[in-house]
Amino acid sequence: MSVEVAGTAGAKPDGPLKLAVPRGALLEGTLDALDAAGVDTSTVRSESRALIFPGDEISLVTMRPSDVPTYVEAGAADVGITGKDVLLEQSDRMVYELLDLGYGRCRMVLAGRREDERLGEAQRRLGMMRIATKYPRVAERYFESTGRQVETIEVKGSVELAPLIGLADGIVDLVATGRTLEENDLEVREEIVECTARFVANRVAHKLRAGEIDELTAKLREATAR
Amino acid sequence: MIHPIPPGTRDILPDEMRELRRLHLALLDVFESRGYGEVTTPAIEYDEVLARGDGRTADSAYRFFDERGDLLALRSDMTVPIARLVASRYASAEGPLRFCYLANAFRAVRPQRGQMREFAQAGVELIGTPAPAGTVEVVEVLEATLDAVGLDRAVIGLGDADLYRQLLTEFGVEGEPRDAILERLATHDLVGLESELSQAGINTAQVETCLALSQLRGGREVLDQAREIGGPAVERATARLGETFEALEERGVAERVRVDLGLLRDLGYYSGAILEVYDPALGHILGGGGRYDELLKRFGVDLPAAGFALYVERVHVAQMEEESRRGGSP
Numbered sequence: 001m002s003v004e005v006a007g008t009a010g011a012k013p014d015g016p017l018k019l020a021v022p023r024g025a026l027l028e029g030t031l032d033a034l035d036a037a038g039v040d041t042s043t044v045r046s047e048s049r050a051l052i053f054p055g056d057e058i059s060l061v062t063m064r065p066s067d068v069p070t071y072v073e074a075g076a077a078d079v080g081i082t083g084k085d086v087l088l089e090q091s092d093r094m095v096y097e098l099l100d101l102g103y104g105r106c107r108m109v110l111a112g113r114r115e116d117e118r119l120g121e122a123q124r125r126l127g128m129m130r131i132a133t134k135y136p137r138v139a140e141r142y143f144e145s146t147g148r149q150v151e152t153i154e155v156k157g158s159v160e161l162a163p164l165i166g167l168a169d170g171i172v173d174l175v176a177t178g179r180t181l182e183e184n185d186l187e188v189r190e191e192i193v194e195c196t197a198r199f200v201a202n203r204v205a206h207k208l209r210a211g212e213i214d215e216l217t218a219k220l221r222e223a224t225a226r
Numbered sequence: 227m228i229h230p231i232p233p234g235t236r237d238i239l240p241d242e243m244r245e246l247r248r249l250h251l252a253l254l255d256v257f258e259s260r261g262y263g264e265v266t267t268p269a270i271e272y273d274e275v276l277a278r279g280d281g282r283t284a285d286s287a288y289r290f291f292d293e294r295g296d297l298l299a300l301r302s303d304m305t306v307p308i309a310r311l312v313a314s315r316y317a318s319a320e321g322p323l324r325f326c327y328l329a330n331a332f333r334a335v336r337p338q339r340g341q342m343r344e345f346a347q348a349g350v351e352l353i354g355t356p357a358p359a360g361t362v363e364v365v366e367v368l369e370a371t372l373d374a375v376g377l378d379r380a381v382i383g384l385g386d387a388d389l390y391r392q393l394l395t396e397f398g399v400e401g402e403p404r405d406a407i408l409e410r411l412a413t414h415d416l417v418g419l420e421s422e423l424s425q426a427g428i429n430t431a432q433v434e435t436c437l438a439l440s441q442l443r444g445g446r447e448v449l450d451q452a453r454e455i456g457g458p459a460v461e462r463a464t465a466r467l468g469e470t471f472e473a474l475e476e477r478g479v480a481e482r483v484r485v486d487l488g489l490l491r492d493l494g495y496y497s498g499a500i501l502e503v504y505d506p507a508l509g510h511i512l513g514g515g516g517r518y519d520e521l522l523k524r525f526g527v528d529l530p531a532a533g534f535a536l537y538v539e540r541v542h543v544a545q546m547e548e549e550s551r552r553g554g555s556p
Binding site for chain 1 (some may be wrong): 381414415444504506509
């Protein structure tokens with residue numbers, strides 16, 4: 001009897017190493033780092049709509065940054081690159097964080113409306129703030145560690161909207177340049193943590209494909225070192 | 227009508243159960259043939275008894291009061307209940323004692339993660355045989371088990387639970403900073419590890435030592451590489467591991483064992499050798515184990531011990547993957 005099991009793709013030491021590449025803001029930096037580390041990324045750069053780009057030694061698989069820990073934890077991808085913000089939000093994913101790649105630098109911040117004391121006011125009078133965010137777990141941990149009570153409201157789209165039309169008193173979000181905040185009349189009140197791109201590995205692949213993964217780690221370290 | 231069951235639990239239907247039962251029998255066959263007698267213990271125990279084995283009760287998530295107001299807990303593994311059993315029923319027995327089990331254990335799950343609240347474990351406990359002989363026997367049984375269920379590509383990682391504790395003591399890192407570093411090592415967060423180490427007030431060479439050690443994994447040569455790094459704690463750990471590895475080689479069972487100095491299991495009771503099992507067909511760990519020479523003492527019997535546990539459902543999935551890879555029939 002031959003049995004096919006969906007969704008249990010493994011870290012097969014025989015095939016090429018599968019590397020999860022984040023689409024979106026981290027894509028450019030990731031491809032540059034991979035190029036510098038000697039990984040051919042021309043097929044991804046050719047703007048193909050494909051999701052999988054096979055290679056002899058390394059196959060690239062593109063996906064949303066927030067999906068990278070999921071695929072890597074399950075071993076569907078052996079290694080991957082994603083933002084520290086994603087790893088913090090999904091801190092219960094069991095992936096090995098091997099390297100800080102340094103690029104994609106941005107800050108996780110608490111922001112409120114400019115010249116508007118609603119945040120402090122809510123905290124003072126209600127003892128409680130309403131915070132809209134795409135990162136509810138990071139936000140909750142941060143406020144808990146600073147001894148404040150908040151109601152986090154998870155939103156999926158433009159977080160900036162929430163304080164503008166009264167859904168929340170403030171937001172916790174990732175800012176790179178701060179332009180989006182500025183355009184929406186918001187300002188940074190507190191900095192929570194700085195985030196960069198990270199190189200992660202599946203636990204089993206890290207053991208069974210130690211040689212390949214160590215080599216790629218060393219090359220990426222060299223390529224991204226300043 | 228659909229009646230829900232809690233997430234992380236499941237029904238098993240006849241087709242799967244037939245295969246699982248074959249697997250169960252194959253596992254128990256190996257254990258019994260090696261002289262390990264099967265035991266069953268209650269799924270529910272007194273919380274304070276389980277907590278004695280592991281201060282954190284090994285993630286025991288389900289506690290409740292009985293009709294007399296006593297606090298009960300569902301077991302989160304079988305090692306602690308068997309330690310309890312040995313202390314109460316075999317306290318004066320001349321060792322070594324060999325037990326095996328196939329039992330369900332219960333742990334907390336995080337939502338939407340595909341984790342199981344209730345899962346089956348199969349394993350052995352060898353009580354009364356110290357390192358390295360006891361460790362070697364356990365590894366031998368583990369290898370025979372993997373062979374018997376067709377996982378001939380599976381690999382066993384062998385590490386040392388005391389290495390970093392002793393190393394950090396040697397560096398003068400104690401208390402909270404030490405726990406923070408051990409936590410990073412257990413989750414293998416190397417970026418976080420580097421930052422914790424740099425805040426621990428130790429010098430650059432010492433930071434480098436910790437980082438380099440955590441990356442060492444492979445064959446016997448790893449022990450020599452570690453020795454070059456030096457220091458009494460590393461010396462002791464590599465001596466322990468070397469002794470075990472040599473004994474494994476003598477018994478001809480070292481081939482699928484990889485020395486892994488980055489290995490650190492998060493259960494509270496391990497000391498000395500620790501084991502993890504991987505199969506290339508599965509992205510998750512198949513099982514693990516090691517020595518817990520201090521555990522029985524907590525129950526009032528001072529006996530060295532070692533064992534391993536495999537996650538039965540994962541072994542089953544790996545088995546199916548290996549079968550379809552081979553393209554043949556079981």
